[in-house]
Every structure is written in structure tokens, then in C-alpha cells.
Amino acid sequence: xxSAMEQNLQVAKDAPIRAAxxxxxxxxxxxxxxxxxxxxxxxxxxxxxxxxxxSLTNFSFKQPTYTFIGFENYVNMFSDPSFWHGTLVTxxxxxxxxxxxxxxxxxxxxxxxxxxxxxxxxxxxLVFPLMIAPVIAxxxxxxxxxxxxxxxxxxxxxxGLGGFKWGASPHSALFSVVIIDVWxxxxxxxxxxxxGLQSLPKSPFEAAELDGGSQWFTFKNLTLPLLMxxxxxxxxxxxxxxxxxxxxxxxLTNGGPGDxxxxxxxxxxxxxxxxxNFGSALTYMIFLWVIVYIVSQFLVNYWxxxxxxxxxx
Amino acid sequence: xxTVWTASRIVLLVLYAIxxxxxxxxxxxxxxxxxxxxxxxxxxFKPTLQNxxxxxxxxxxxGFFLNNIIVSAGAVLLSIVVGVxxxxxxxxxNFKGRENLAFTFLSFQFxxxxxxxxxxxxxxxxxxxxxSYFGLIWVYQLITLPxxxxxxxxxxxxxxxxxxxxxxxxxxxxxxxFVKMLLPLIGPGLVAAGLLSFIFAWNNFTFPLMLANNxxxxxxxxxxxxxxxxxxxxxxxxxxxxxxxxxxxxxxLSIQRYLVRGLSFGAxxx
Numbered sequence: 001x002x003s004a005m006e007q008n009l010q011v012a013k014d015a016p017i018r019a020a021x022x023x024x025x026x027x028x029x030x031x032x033x034x035x036x037x038x039x040x041x042x043x044x045x046x047x048x049x050x051x052x053x054x055s056l057t058n059f060s061f062k063q064p065t066y067t068f069i070g071f072e073n074y075v076n077m078f079s080d081p082s083f084w085h086g087t088l089v090t091x092x093x094x095x096x097x098x099x100x101x102x103x104x105x106x107x108x109x110x111x112x113x114x115x116x117x118x119x120x121x122x123x124x125x126l127v128f129p130l131m132i133a134p135v136i137a138x139x140x141x142x143x144x145x146x147x148x149x150x151x152x153x154x155x156x157x158x159x160g161l162g163g164f165k166w167g168a169s170p171h172s173a174l175f176s177v178v179i180i181d182v183w184x185x186x187x188x189x190x191x192x193x194x195x196g197l198q199s200l201p202k203s204p205f206e207a208a209e210l211d212g213g214s215q216w217f218t219f220k221n222l223t224l225p226l227l228m229x230x231x232x233x234x235x236x237x238x239x240x241x242x243x244x245x246x247x248x249x250x251x252l253t254n255g256g257p258g259d260x261x262x263x264x265x266x267x268x269x270x271x272x273x274x275x276x277n278f279g280s281a282l283t284y285m286i287f288l289w290v291i292v293y294i295v296s297q298f299l300v301n302y303w304x305x306x307x308x309x310x311x312x313x
Numbered sequence: 314x315x316t317v318w319t320a321s322r323i324v325l326l327v328l329y330a331i332x333x334x335x336x337x338x339x340x341x342x343x344x345x346x347x348x349x350x351x352x353x354x355x356x357x358f359k360p361t362l363q364n365x366x367x368x369x370x371x372x373x374x375x376g377f378f379l380n381n382i383i384v385s386a387g388a389v390l391l392s393i394v395v396g397v398x399x400x401x402x403x404x405x406x407n408f409k410g411r412e413n414l415a416f417t418f419l420s421f422q423f424x425x426x427x428x429x430x431x432x433x434x435x436x437x438x439x440x441x442x443x444x445s446y447f448g449l450i451w452v453y454q455l456i457t458l459p460x461x462x463x464x465x466x467x468x469x470x471x472x473x474x475x476x477x478x479x480x481x482x483x484x485x486x487x488x489x490x491f492v493k494m495l496l497p498l499i500g501p502g503l504v505a506a507g508l509l510s511f512i513f514a515w516n517n518f519t520f521p522l523m524l525a526n527n528x529x530x531x532x533x534x535x536x537x538x539x540x541x542x543x544x545x546x547x548x549x550x551x552x553x554x555x556x557x558x559x560x561x562x563x564x565x566l567s568i569q570r571y572l573v574r575g576l577s578f579g580a581x582x583x
Contacts, residue, residue: 030406034414036395037462040454041421047432048424054432108329111322122326124569126333131561133516133533136554140336143343149351149547151339183336195573240423247518251537265427272431273523285428296423300416 055282062276073283082259083267083284090263090288092174093249094242097181101238104182105189106231112190113197123194130187137184138251142167145176167253170260177261180248189234196230197223228306236299240292264288337558344551351547364552374553377535381557383446384521384529385514388453389461389507396461397503401495403462404469415466418459426519429455434523444526452520457510464509468502469495505571508564515561532557 055073059066077083108126112119129137144152145166156164167176200223208218246265249255255266264284272281343351345360368374402408403415433452434443442448472495480490496503521531536557539550565572 030402030408030411033398033402033406037399037418037458038414040391040395040451040458041418043451044421044429044455047429047436050432050436051428054435059435104329108326111326114322118323118326122330124566126330127565127572128337128562129333131512131516131565132337132558133518133561135518135533136516136536136557137336139536139539139550139554140340143547143551144336144339146547149343183333187333191573198573237422244425244427246427251518265425268427268431272427272434278431278435282428282431285425285431288425289428292423292425296420 051282052286054279055286057279058277059279060277066279069279073280074287076280077283077287082262083264085259086262086264086267086284089174089261090243090265093178093181093245093261093263094239096174096178097185097242097245098235098238100178100182101186101189102231102235105186105234106193106227108186109190109193109197112194126190127187129184130191132184134180134184134245134247135251138180138248141176141180141183142252168257170257173253173257173260177248177252180252181242181245184248185238185242189238192230192234193227196227200226225306226310229303229310232299232303232306236296236303239299240296243288243292340551340554340558343547344555346548346551348546348548364546364548365556367546367549368552368556372538372549372553374532374535374556377530377532378556380446380529381515381531381533384449384453384531385511387446387450388457388514389511391450392454392457392461392510393503393507396458397465397496397499400462400465401469401491404466405474415462418462421455421459424455426455430519430523437524443524444528446529449520449525449529449531452524453514453517456513456517460510460513461506464506465499465502468499472498501571505568508568509572512561512564 056068056070057066058069058072112123112126132140144150147153153162153164156162165172167173204222204226205218208222213221244265245263246269249261249263249266250269253261255262255270264287268281268284270281271277271284275281342356344364345362346358347361347363350358399418403411429452437443437445437448442451476494477490480494481487485493516533517531518533521529521534525531525534532553536550536553539546539553
């Protein structure tokens with residue numbers, strides 16, 4: 001629809017009606033129509049530039065004035081061992097939760113891709129966790145794993161695993177937050193992959209069946225490459241958003257026990273709202289944003305390649 | 314062979330369904346238990362509405378619930394007003410930087426929320442938007458606007474341009490065509506995208522945690538108070554969670570048909 005024909009039609013239609021202003025309208029109308037949403041966006045983008053500026057100052061609510069201190073906050077951050085620990089926690093959290101969500105989500109979507117009442121009902125109810133606020137989800141899991149009233153804790157005791165401490169132990173804290181993340185966000189991957197499965201062309205699959213290819217062969221050489229763009233979108237969204245995950249960790253363990261789950265988001269929140277050092281709190285987030293930006297550019301390029309490959313088949 | 318495959322398919326799906334649905338079911342069960350029944354994990358008990366009475370009556374939870382509705386609905390309405398024209402422009406017009414602009418909207422999803430919220434906290438304190446409805450509604454655009462634009466763009470692209478041209482040739486103004494023809498055509502998408510972004514706004518925790526206080530506290534933030542208090546009333550915690558989840562489950566069921574489409578970010582055509 002972006003063809004030359006459309007433009008000709010547009011000219012043909014515009015010309016007799018408003019001959020004088022046609023050029024002006026044609027050229028600027030898209031920008032005019034986009035202006036309100038851009039304005040709203042700039043209102044939110046302004047703090048983004050303030051963030052960069054504040055990160056170069058010692059802004060703090062503890063003192064009335066602040067001064068420009070250059071890269072001191074950044075130097076302090078990079079020379080702080082707890083920052084590198086935070087980076088490690090953030091990376092572990094993002095990779096583990098995204099990995100499980102993709103594996104589980106793709107698997108369940110493949111299982112759901114049938115036209116019968118059972119699949120239809122399942123599709124309807126399996127998305128429920130995605131609708132629940134991550135904080136509420138964390139509360140629910142806390143209720144279930146609570147040593148005195150928790151139902152999961154109860155059943156684990158019956159099978160002899162009563163000692164499992166969930167968020168209370170440094171050994172299982174990461175597992176606990178990742179399982180909540182997986183619970184909430186796997187439906188997101190399921191929905192995306194299902195959307196992909198429903199858009200697949202029929203003919204290559206019929207051809208593959210005629211050729212007698214095994215199910216695994218069809219999956220590996222046909223389904224997976226065609227699904228790749230959808231899987232990539234799921235990967236990009238989950239990876240980028242889980243690196244910033246704040247709510248689940250905050251609600252379950254508040255970064256603990258000790259500093260086990262002190263991710264970059266938690267560190268930034270504590271610096272800003274507990275220690276009142278806003279300048280230094282922002283350096284963590286700018287570091288995270290730069291990393292996320294670089295990784296997402298890389299992944300988006302890969303996504304476009306996957307899309308070209310899928311549509312070329 | 315085929316029956317074995319179908320059977321194992323069903324078994325695997327049921328296993329995942331237990332994982333996905335059991336927590337919600339358990340929350341519901343606990344919310345009807347009295348404190349004395351709480352400490353045995355049995356399923357058969359005499360249900361009580363005491364927890365709901367406590368939560369809705371004494372704790373001011375209803376006010377937080379209302380706050381959440383005002384803020385989320387306000388954000389969605391504002392997004393619709395500015396987002397529908399934006400989605401139309403990105404779908405219809407061929408202009409310089411179109412794809413870049415479209416991707417810019419989407420990329421706001423990837424900006425760390427705290428990066429925006431920390432300076433906003435300072436700015437809001439200075440200009441008096443801290444702990445105000447409008448302050449929260451404004452920042453919620455970060456969630457609702459990109460979603461709305463990307464879902465609606467796909468819907469607009471599906472409408473044939475010729476319909477528009479035909480109507481315009483019949484003498485209708487561009488605005489009339491937009492309101493009388495295009496809006497009804499994208500109606501289902503608009504409803505789905507609106508409700509979906511409502512759900513995501515409703516679920517947000519970080520923005521109200523840092524940019525709101527007593528005035529506009531939302532249910533997600535208020536729910537945490539149930540752990541922070543000295544004596545934990547698990548029944549009330551579950552009742553509060555159930556109440557906050559209820560509108561979302563109802564919305565999810567009502568937009569079921571569009572959900573796959575809505576979350577595919579315009580990737581599914583036709």
C-alpha cells in the first residue's frame with residue numbers, strides 16, 4: 001500500500017478538492033498526526049536526559065545544593081565490588097528466567113496448537129498468570145511456600161524436602177524469584193509463539209508430509225525457522241525486561257538474604273531512596289540502559305535477518 | 314503411536330496447567346479461611362467472608378482499588394486519544410523516518426523504569442506532581458502508549474486503502490471517514506488494546522511505589538502492607554490479592570479472542 005499507485009491515488013483525490021494546500025498537507029500531515037503522542041513521549045523523555053545530567057552530580061536530598069562532579073559516580077561504581085556482584089545477579093536472573101520461559105513457552109505453545117475444545121479451554125485459562133501483577137504473584141507464592149501455612153511447604157515436608165527454604169536461604173533465593181518470573185511471564189511467550197504458529201503457511205508442511213519427513217525433521221527445518229521471528233520477539237522482550245526486574249525481588253526478599261539478590265535495580269533503588277544519593281543511584285541505571293541498548297540492537301538485527309529468512313522460504 | 318502422542322500431549326498440558334493455575338486456586342481457597350483454619354493445609358473447611366469484610370471495611374483497601382481504576386483508566390484514555398492517530402499515521406503514511414519513529418515508541422519498553430522514575434521523583438517534588446493522579450497517569454504512558462500504537466498499527470494496515478479513497482471521492486472529509494468508517498473497523502482491536510494496556514497499567518508497581526504516597530496509593534503497593542505489618546493475617550493477604558486480581562481475570566476472559574493477535578505486535582496479518 002506504500003506503492004507509487006497509492007501516491008497517485010492520493011494526488012488524484014486531493015488535487016480537485018484542496019489544490020492550494022495539497023502539498024503542505026501531504027508533506028506534514030503524518031508528523032501533525034503523530035505530534036501529540038510524541039509530545040507526551042518527550043515529556044517522559046525529558047527525565048531521561050535529566051538522569052544523565054544528575055548522574056554527573058552529587059545530587060542528594062541530604063544536602064540543599066549539589067555540584068557537578070564529572071565521572072566520579074561512575075568511577076566509584078566501577079571500583080565497587082558489590083556493583084560487579086549486582087551485575088552478575090542481574091545477568092543470572094535475566095538469562096535463567098528468559099531461558100526457562102522460552103523453553104517452556106515454545107513447548108506449551110506447540111502442544112496447544114490443536115483445534116479441539118481442550119486446547120481452546122487451555123488457551124483461555126493458561127494466560128491467567130500474565131494478568132496478575134508480579135507483586136501479587138509474589139505474595140501468592142509467599143503464601144504457598146510459607147513454612148507454617150504454605151501448601152507447597154506442606155507437600156514438600158511430606159515427600160521429605162521440608163528443609164527447602166525458598167527466599168530465606170542464599171542457596172535457593174535465586175531459584176525462588178526465577179520460578180515466580182517463569183510463572184508470570186511464560187504465558188507471554190506462549191501467546192507470541194501461538195500467534196506465530198497460527199500464521200504459518202500450510203503448503204510447506206503438506207509438502208513435508210508427502211515427502212515423509214519425520215516430525216523432528218519437520219520441526220527443525222521448517223517450523224523452527226518460520227517461527228524464529230516470533231521467538232526472537234519473545235526473547236528480546238523477556239531478556240530486556242527481566243534485566244530490569246525489580247518488583248519480584250523487592251517483594252520476595254528485598255535483595256536478600258544478605259546481598260544474594262542485590263540486582264542493579266535493587267542497588268539503584270536503595271542508593272536513591274534509602275541513602276538518598278540520587279546522582280549515584282542513576283549511574284547504575286545508565287550503565288544498565290547502555291548494556292540493554294547494545295544487546296537489543298544486536299538482537300533486533302538478528303530478528304530482521306530471521307524474518308527475511310522466514311519470509312524467503 | 315498417534316494415541317500415545319495425543320495422550321502424552323494432554324498429560325504435559327495438564328501438568329503445566331497445575332503449575333499455572335494452582336497458585337490462583339490456592340489464593341482463592343485461603344481467602345475464605347479463618348485465621349484458626351489457616352495452619353492446616355486442608356481443602357475441606359467452613360468458608361468465611363470475614364477476610365473480605367476486614368480488607369474492604371477497615372483497611373481502606375477500597376480507596377486504593379479506586380485509585381488504581383482512576384489512574385489506569387486515565388492512562389488508557391490519554392493513550393487512546395494520542396495513540397490512535399499515531400498508529401494511523403504509522404500504518405498509512407509513507408514518510409521519512411517512519412520505521413525509526415515506530416521503533417522509538419516500542420523501545421520505551423526497554424528503558425529501565427528506574428532511570429525515568431528517579432529524576433521524575435525529583436521533578437515531581439519540585440512541580441507538585443508527586444502523589445497526584447495526573448503525575449501517575451502521565452508516567453503510565455510509558456507502558457500503555459507503545460502497546461496501543463503497536464497493536465493498532467497492525468489493525469490499520471489490514472484495512473484496505475481503497476475503502477478510504479472511495480469514501481473520500483464520494484465527498485466525505487478525511488475526518489468523517491476516520492470517525493465513521495475507520496474507527497468502527499478497528500473497534501475490536503481498539504477494545505482489545507485498550508483493555509490489555511489497562512491490565513499492564515493496573516499491574517504496575519514501580520511507578521506508584523516511588524511517585525505516589527497516601528493520596529493515590531494503588532492496590533499493588535497497598536498489598537505489600539499486608540506483609541510489612543507485625544502480625545501477618547494470611548487470610549486478609551489472600552483476600553486482598555483476590556480482589557486485586559478479579560478485574561484482570563474478567564478482562565482477560567473478555568478479550569480472549571484478540572489476545573494472541575494483540576500481543577504479537579502486529580506480526581500476525583490477516
